[in-house]
Amino acid sequence: MTEPQSIDAIRDQVFAIIAKQAKIDVATIRNDSTLKDLGVASLDAIEVIFDIEEHFDIHFPDQGTNFDTDTVQHLIDAVVAAQAAGGEGGAQ
Amino acid sequence: MGAISAFGEGAEALWSGLREGQSGIRPLRHERAADLRVRIAAQVPESFDPAAHFGERALPMLDRASQFALFAANEAIVQSGLDFAAGGLGGRTGVVVGTGVGGETTQDEQSRRLYAENATRLHPLTIVRLMINAPASQISMAHGLRGPSFAVASACASTNHAIAQAALMIRAGLIDVAVAGGTEACLSYGALRAWEAMRVLADDTCRPFSANRRGLVLGEGAGVFVLESMAHARARGAHILGVLAGVGMSADAGDIVAPDPAGSGSAMTQALADAGLSPEDIDYINAHGTGTPANDPTETRAIHAVFGAHAPKLAVSSTKSMHGHALGASGALELVAVLGALRDGVVPPTANLDVADPACDLDYVPNQPRALKVRAALSNSFAFGGLNAVLAVRAA
Numbered sequence: 261m262t263e264p265q266s267i268d269a270i271r272d273q274v275f276a277i278i279a280k281q282a283k284i285d286v287a288t289i290r291n292d293s294t295l296k297d298l299g300v301a302s303l304d305a306i307e308v309i310f311d312i313e314e315h316f317d318i319h320f321p322d323q324g325t326n327f328d329t330d331t332v333q334h335l336i337d338a339v340v341a342a343q344a345a346g347g348e349g350g351a352q
Numbered sequence: 353m354g355a356i357s358a359f360g361e362g363a364e365a366l367w368s369g370l371r372e373g374q375s376g377i378r379p380l381r382h383e384r385a386a387d388l389r390v391r392i393a394a395q396v397p398e399s400f401d402p403a404a405h406f407g408e409r410a411l412p413m414l415d416r417a418s419q420f421a422l423f424a425a426n427e428a429i430v431q432s433g434l435d436f437a438a439g440g441l442g443g444r445t446g447v448v449v450g451t452g453v454g455g456e457t458t459q460d461e462q463s464r465r466l467y468a469e470n471a472t473r474l475h476p477l478t479i480v481r482l483m484i485n486a487p488a489s490q491i492s493m494a495h496g497l498r499g500p501s502f503a504v505a506s507a508c509a510s511t512n513h514a515i516a517q518a519a520l521m522i523r524a525g526l527i528d529v530a531v532a533g534g535t536e537a538c539l540s541y542g543a544l545r546a547w548e549a550m551r552v553l554a555d556d557t558c559r560p561f562s563a564n565r566r567g568l569v570l571g572e573g574a575g576v577f578v579l580e581s582m583a584h585a586r587a588r589g590a591h592i593l594g595v596l597a598g599v600g601m602s603a604d605a606g607d608i609v610a611p612d613p614a615g616s617g618s619a620m621t622q623a624l625a626d627a628g629l630s631p632e633d634i635d636y637i638n639a640h641g642t643g644t645p646a647n648d649p650t651e652t653r654a655i656h657a658v659f660g661a662h663a664p665k666l667a668v669s670s671t672k673s674m675h676g677h678a679l680g681a682s683g684a685l686e687l688v689a690v691l692g693a694l695r696d697g698v699v700p701p702t703a704n705l706d707v708a709d710p711a712c713d714l715d716y717v718p719n720q721p722r723a724l725k726v727r728a729a730l731s732n733s734f735a736f737g738g739l740n741a742v743l744a745v746r747a748a
Binding site for chain 1: 549
């Protein structure tokens with residue numbers, strides 16, 4: 261099990277992953293942005309989620325995740341919850 | 353017609369299950385099921401024994417997808433009463449089989465041997481089992497059918513595209529008879545993992561058009577039909593199950609996964625025009641109806657756009673709620689349902705439709721079958737990749 265990271269560290273990493281996938285400046289991302297706001301739609305959003313899961317070695321739930329309307333803050337919260345629950349599969 | 357599905361062997365088993373609103377969705381049977389997040393599927397029952405249907409020499413050549421196709425073709429051909437050896441009919445008969453992924457089970461097994469077990473030799477029949485035209489070839493070989501024969505791949509629209517191709521060849525005078533349909537055996541470990549990654553699978557059951565839907569449920573099976581020109585069928589006094597009145601095909605030319613109502617609407621409009629039917633002639637639509645948030649409202653909007661004031665009067669149902677989403681074979685299982693509805697005057701229900709969704713406001717025949725004289729029906733299939741194919745079928 262990896263040590264839980266600080267929220268700031270997690271946020272920076274999530275922002276970096278989204279910026280890379282969406283090919284946007286990280287400075288344009290806000291906690292209350294949705295992926296749709298950032299121009300990340302459909303399959304690209306699935307890839308962002310996948311990149312975050314791979315990076316943190318976690319699984320987000322299959323259900324109840326709406327990639328268009330969920331905010332970046334939701335993603336950060338989900339990473340925090342998954343890490344607190346113990347890594348792989350923690351957010352199930 | 354012939355079929356194999358989660359309801360077991362035969363088109364009648366499939367239709368009688370759908371007609372009664374029963375579900376073929378069960379806990380997933382897979383040797384690595386414990387590793388998977390997907391828990392349910394609509395699988396052909398374990399009671400299906402390939403060795404009981406295919407000879408010892410044939411069986412090693414048959415991937416599960418070919419087994420299904422050949423089983424369904426054999427049933428359909430026996431029912432048709434055609435003798436392909438007589439009068440050179442085999443040379444005037446083509447085979448068109450739709451499949452999304454073809455010999456996926458073989459591909460998956462042999463890849464595992466190669467990469468996980470470091471095997472240096474693969475099974476010598478790997479290629480003939482996995483090639484996507486194998487089901488069509490196996491049917492042609494088994495029955496001596498020497499007309500134009502090939503596979504069609506358009507993911508979830510494969511069967512409807514295959515049947516459309518067969519019909520067009522008959523219309524063009526290339527052939528008198530076609531054995532056409534679709535098959536899919538897609539529940540390999542690799543494919544299941546890949547579908548998990550798409551995040552579109554439901555974890556409990558399939559609820560098309562219901563506000564509490566949670567995605568699609570994978571299925572498998574095959575459906576095969578004997579198509580012939582009306583002149584040929586009448587000349588031999590054939591028992592005609594239904595008339596394939598028209599076909600409509602289109603591409604969204606948009607997103608690879610998000611459906612566009614303009615594209616699916618175009619396919620429905622073309623099918624009506626090709627059949628010479630007006631919207632008011634249609635009593636029933638067997639919807640694509642996958643149970644995903646992307647499909648159901650989009651298909652609903654497309655039906656409204658095409659049918660206008662007649663849309664609320666249509667009976668619409670998604671039988672995927674019961675036989676699962678058999679990908680390339682879905683259109684085949686659904687055509688069995690459409691022919692059953694025409695014959696029996698019963699529209700199969702949309703199972704598990706319990707919660708109204710404002711974005712889905714048509715008459716989806718929830719949960720219980722409905723007695724209804726169906727003069728003509730559409731069968732919708734819309735694929736990932738934005739490829740659409742719609743069949744218009746009317747009573748014989």
